[in-house]
Amino acid sequence: MTVEKNQVVTLSYTLNSLDSEGNKTLIEETNQDNALSFLYGAGMMIPKFEEEISGLSAGDKKSFVILPDEGYGEINQNAVTALPMDMFKESGEPPVGAVLPLQDQNGNQLHGVVTAVEADQVLVDLNHPMAGKTLAFDIEILALREATEEELAHGHAHGADGHGAH
Template sequence: MSLTYDLYVDQDGAEVLQESATEEQPLTFLYGAGQMLPRFEENLSALSTGDTYDFRLTAEDAYGIYDEEAVANLPLEMFNESGVPEIGTVIPLQDNNGNRFQGQVVSVTEDSVIVDLNHPMAGQELHFKGNILNVRPATPEELSHGHAHGADGHHAH
């Protein structure tokens, strides 16, 4: 599925454009492969090429409620090689089970870096508007790889 979208979030009572995908650079994804938010896909399931859409996802259906507890204190020694990150930087992290995730640096103290592990859009209702550019069956190669290869089913090199 290939589509354009504008994603709006509420900031101080006004809808602000957060990100977009254009006809020149559309979002192309393999439907049902788990790459997209499940509720996002549900809202697109009955649409065909040429259709437009306009829907909202609650925070619960998008990136979850903001969790005040999802903040980590990382020892400053962790950053001896890479250097202490600046506040606002998003850094890649990994837990003891090898799961990868990202955290945003919220403050730096004498001995630790404090990182917010919430998704940047946690706690926000998302408003999507856009057009369906192309709906086509996935190729066997795409199905085996678990992702789409562009509008015509081939890798762009």
């Protein structure tokens, strides 16, 4: 069995960011005890990631790099916004580095990172935390299985190796 659409893929990985000289900085690492399981082809992963693991089998290992334009995009300097300080009357002034759950005028959920706190406003960066980063993955496919009808209907993996039933 190889990785293809509508399969639940379980894998472990090491994710590093690469700087312009090729130096690695560890972002995240999993192993068999905290492996990632997802429904392949359901749009849960960035397309380039799925393209890189397509056709692999359980036990296969692979290393690959995803450039910013293939991943989370370049940093958008216009994605920094100022929120009025009176928005924080009840919750209190957020510290620099705090991640704020926000909602845009269309009801879309997003997160912003506090970059500065001024007397009358809080500056928030709405870029994805991985924007502008070159991502280096070392992955191992641990298991593959056909998705259940319920998983296909819900668009994600369930059970011991997935999100759990909803």
